[in-house]
Amino acid sequence: MRTTTRIFTLTALTAALLGGCGSSDSEPTTSYTQPTLGYRSATLLTADGYSFKDLNKDSQLNPYEDWRLDSATRAEDLLARMTLAQKAGLMMHGTLTLTSAGRVNFDAMSSVLNSNYVNTFITRMSGDPATIAADNNTLQQTVEAIGLGIPVTISTDPRNHFTNDPNATSVSAGAFSQWPELLGFAAIKDAELVREFGDIARQEYRAVGIQEALSPQADLATEPRWGRISGTFGESNTVAKDLVGAYIDGFQKGTSGLNDKSVITVVKHFAGGGPQLNGLDPHNSYGKDQVYPGDNFAYHLVPFEGAFSANVAAVMPYYGKPVGLNYDGKAIEEVGFGFNKQILTDLLRGHFAFSGVVLSDWGIVNDCVDKCVSGLSDEEVAAGVSPWSMSFGMSWGVESMTVAERYAKAIDAGVDQFGGVDEPAYLLTAIESGLVTEAQIDASVLRILKQKLDLGLFENPYVDEAAAVELVGNSDFQAKGLAAQSAAHILLKNNDNILPLSAETIASSYKKVYLYNVNATVAAQYGFTVVTDPAEADLAILRISTPYETDPHFPFGSVHFGQLGFADSSSLIQDTDHAGVYTGSADYAAIKAAKAAGIPVVASIYLDRPAILTDVIGDIDALLANFGALDTAFFDVLTGAAAPKGKLPFELPSSWSAVLAQDEDVAHDSANPLYEYGFGLSY
Numbered sequence: 001m002r003t004t005t006r007i008f009t010l011t012a013l014t015a016a017l018l019g020g021c022g023s024s025d026s027e028p029t030t031s032y033t034q035p036t037l038g039y040r041s042a043t044l045l046t047a048d049g050y051s052f053k054d055l056n057k058d059s060q061l062n063p064y065e066d067w068r069l070d071s072a073t074r075a076e077d078l079l080a081r082m083t084l085a086q087k088a089g090l091m092m093h094g095t096l097t098l099t100s101a102g103r104v105n106f107d108a109m110s111s112v113l114n115s116n117y118v119n120t121f122i123t124r125m126s127g128d129p130a131t132i133a134a135d136n137n138t139l140q141q142t143v144e145a146i147g148l149g150i151p152v153t154i155s156t157d158p159r160n161h162f163t164n165d166p167n168a169t170s171v172s173a174g175a176f177s178q179w180p181e182l183l184g185f186a187a188i189k190d191a192e193l194v195r196e197f198g199d200i201a202r203q204e205y206r207a208v209g210i211q212e213a214l215s216p217q218a219d220l221a222t223e224p225r226w227g228r229i230s231g232t233f234g235e236s237n238t239v240a241k242d243l244v245g246a247y248i249d250g251f252q253k254g255t256s257g258l259n260d261k262s263v264i265t266v267v268k269h270f271a272g273g274g275p276q277l278n279g280l281d282p283h284n285s286y287g288k289d290q291v292y293p294g295d296n297f298a299y300h301l302v303p304f305e306g307a308f309s310a311n312v313a314a315v316m317p318y319y320g321k322p323v324g325l326n327y328d329g330k331a332i333e334e335v336g337f338g339f340n341k342q343i344l345t346d347l348l349r350g351h352f353a354f355s356g357v358v359l360s361d362w363g364i365v366n367d368c369v370d371k372c373v374s375g376l377s378d379e380e381v382a383a384g385v386s387p388w389s390m391s392f393g394m395s396w397g398v399e400s401m402t403v404a405e406r407y408a409k410a411i412d413a414g415v416d417q418f419g420g421v422d423e424p425a426y427l428l429t430a431i432e433s434g435l436v437t438e439a440q441i442d443a444s445v446l447r448i449l450k451q452k453l454d455l456g457l458f459e460n461p462y463v464d465e466a467a468a469v470e471l472v473g474n475s476d477f478q479a480k481g482l483a484a485q486s487a488a489h490i491l492l493k494n495n496d497n498i499l500p501l502s503a504e505t506i507a508s509s510y511k512k513v514y515l516y517n518v519n520a521t522v523a524a525q526y527g528f529t530v531v532t533d534p535a536e537a538d539l540a541i542l543r544i545s546t547p548y549e550t551d552p553h554f555p556f557g558s559v560h561f562g563q564l565g566f567a568d569s570s571s572l573i574q575d576t577d578h579a580g581v582y583t584g585s586a587d588y589a590a591i592k593a594a595k596a597a598g599i600p601v602v603a604s605i606y607l608d609r610p611a612i613l614t615d616v617i618g619d620i621d622a623l624l625a626n627f628g629a630l631d632t633a634f635f636d637v638l639t640g641a642a643a644p645k646g647k648l649p650f651e652l653p654s655s656w657s658a659v660l661a662q663d664e665d666v667a668h669d670s671a672n673p674l675y676e677y678g679f680g681l682s683y
Contacts, residue, residue, distance in 0.1 A: 062081075218233075305352075365403050603622070604634055610650050
């Protein structure tokens with residue numbers, strides 16, 4: 001970054017805004033701490049002995065460039081300098097286009113940056129932190145040279161949660177530290193641990209130039225078939241409230257609002273995702289309905305109280321369309337939450353007094369027609385046609401509106417920024433046709449600008465690429481993540497106290513081990529000799545997963561839904577509402593084969609949803625549950641090097657009929673659960 005300076009005097013406007021700072025010898029002066037200024041194409045201005053960036057290249061110190069002023073004043077000044085097109089671009093939250101090599105494709109993004117003025121992007125880059133940091137720096141350098149020099153905000157979905165990979169022996173050097181899914185934190189139920197995790201992830205994000213976390217999920221796991229349970233803190237609203245608040249505290253570095261060390265958190269999905277009709281996902285047209293047969297809407301609001309207490313910076317409404325919902329004596333309009341003024345203005349802005357940014361979920365203004373509704377045909381699926389080749393959108397409840405009308409309805413409801421879009425033409429049409437006022441646009445843009453200023457991006461949006469490599473996934477962070485993976489394990493069954501397995505017991509009784517979905521190299525490190533035939537083994541160690549269904553006919557058909565129980569395909573009880581491709585038969589067969597060998601069976605099940613274990617629990621001698629763990633974390637628990645500290649964050653139902661009979665919006669309400677909420681043994 002350049003360090004040369006150019007000297008200019010303080011403008012009269014800025015001097016006035018500063019109360020005459022430096023205007024005469026007789027007036028009192030205020031001492032400021034000069035921030036580090038990161039710049040590549042901008043020049044520097046000097047006033048009153050301090051340095052500032054000349055972002056709009058007019059050789060004057062404008063209020064929005066003056067870091068001595070408060071962020072609200074600076075945002076107002078910058079807003080007044082923006083064109084309508086620039087404002088509309090700021091309300092888009094696009095996606096960084098990547099090359100086939102996984103790098104940012106700056107050529108492909110040229111018009112989005114230079115003509116559409118889009119200024120916030122989700123990144124899906126993975127790999128070396130130095131590469132991520134370098135591309136984010138180049139992106140900031142690009143926008144520094146455009147117009148008013150407004151820095152980009154980069155967002156990401158969660159990066160720090162680990163799901164089982166039997167081929168992995170360790171986390172690769174330089175990767176983000178790996179922790180259990182949020183369900184694992186709910187199993188441990190330790191707010192301080194969640195706060196520490198958030199603080200570590202915050203440091204890793206900022207090190208590579210990411211400033212916004214599209215998390216946490218404050219949704220509740222009251223509907224066991226729903227496919228997004230792994231990102232929640234379970235089904236207890238009070239536990240979720242505490243842990244959501246701790247998560248935000250860690251990511252935003254405190255509960256007093258954003259600062260230059262913060263990562264914006266986007267709590268989602270207001271007013272509570274999870275109670276989806278039959279557990280179907282509202283990414284898909286067949287899963288758009290959100291229902292409350294138990295009249296339990298208020299229960300789902302409680303976790304958000306933790307977010308608001310922690311001064312969460314942003315809120316994302318859900319796709320779901322509430323059906324038959326009455327709240328506070330009023331019938332709620334049956335449109336997706338991103339279009340619902342009763343929810344976003346009356347409840348969120350009014351009752352909860354939220355003043356931050358409302359970011360829509362991805363693609364809510366887009367059309368869903370033809371194959372988006374019907375899906376690919378069986379013949380197209382058989383021919384290998386990708387469901388992602390079709391257009392898709394999630395404009396539930398407002399499908400008959402034009403795109404411009406959807407923008408207008410969402411903005412009137414309370415949305416400030418639109419996820420997954422980078423073409424502001426429709427929004428500009430809505431403004432030009434009188435559907436949206438410029439005053440509405442200004443209110444949203446001010447919120448977005450103020451957050452960029454609070455984050456310190458106008459002073460220095462650049463990161464140290466070498467430092468990113470040193471910090472991200474360092475040994476201390478990884479060790480803490482590994483310990484959390486182990487601690488999150490839940491001991492569900494332990495016949496004859498077979499666990500933990502001491503080194504002496506392994507050597508004398510269980511030396512030869514048969515593995516299923518477990519890394520053999522890791523097992524050998526713990527003293528086992530691996531054999532490939534269970535008939536030759538002294539012990540079987542299996543890693544299995546909660547069964548699920550997928551639907552290859554739809555773009556989001558990979559989201560887990562439906563079946564939760566183990567069976568072979570011939571005996572599968574189908575969900576009559578929506579059936580998909582079942583996975584679970586292979587794990588079922590592995591359990592039965594290990595049991596048939598006449599050896600003790602030890603298993604760990606990855607619970608991304610509440611599994612039905614009734615048909616296999618009798619075949620397993622010791623059963624652990626995990627929420628994403630390396631094999632080393634798993635074997636530490638098996639051998640007693642670490643203790644399983646988790647308790648179930650949701651109940652495990654006893655049958656599919658019990659699942660079908662429970663209410664989507666009510667916690668732990670299935671009949672005769674096999675394992676109740678909060679269950680967990682110890683060594």
